[in-house]
Amino acid sequence: MPIDKKTGKAFFVDPIMGRIEGYKNIKEFNKAVQKYNKKHGVKPLTKKKEGGLTEWFKQKWVDIGSKRADGSFAPCGRSKQKADAKRKYPKCVPLAKARRMTEGQRRSAVKRKRAKAQGVGGKPTNVSTFTKKYYGGMININ
Structure with a gap:
């Protein structure tokens, strides 16, 4: 010492x-x-609030493009089974957000996702869940 x-x-x-x-x-x-x-x-x-990737993995992700007859949503993703091969490309959001969205918002998000070319350059295609119009601006949906 x-x-x-x-x-x-x-x-x-x-x-x-x-x-x-x-x-x-x-x-x-x-x-x-x-x-x-x-x-x-x-x-x-105090401990730092959990967030980021930890929170992302804890959320239940659902496909808003395939609503079931009972009103629930199918889980996010597709398997390599023949039955899933015919399914259209999923638009996945957390279950809490899916419940907050109106039917029109869900349809719009799914339509924009499926209109874009998927997997360009080996990367997944992301589209905004809500249009800019929802946030106060304008957007062209092509």
Whole structure:
């Protein structure tokens, strides 16, 4: 444990925080910080809200282009079975969004998806779920 020659205090050098005096190591320093926080009512930082890819995988994705007779939606995607080979290209959205959409919005999104060439350059084709008109602008649907 190094000791400062001028002050006579023990110190250590943390790679992130730099030089910290008065403590032998990072464990001792962390204990002192926790004790201070508890005494003065400092709350720990809250965990970051889950989002991004984690949230994306937790959502239930459905094909809004194939609504069943009972009102539910078929799950997203197609298999390589002959029965699925005849199915038209799916337009997938999270179930919560599918329920919020009107019938006209669903039809419009599916129509725009199927009108575009699929798999150009080996990449999936994405189209906006809602038109720009829905957001306050104009859009040409070709």
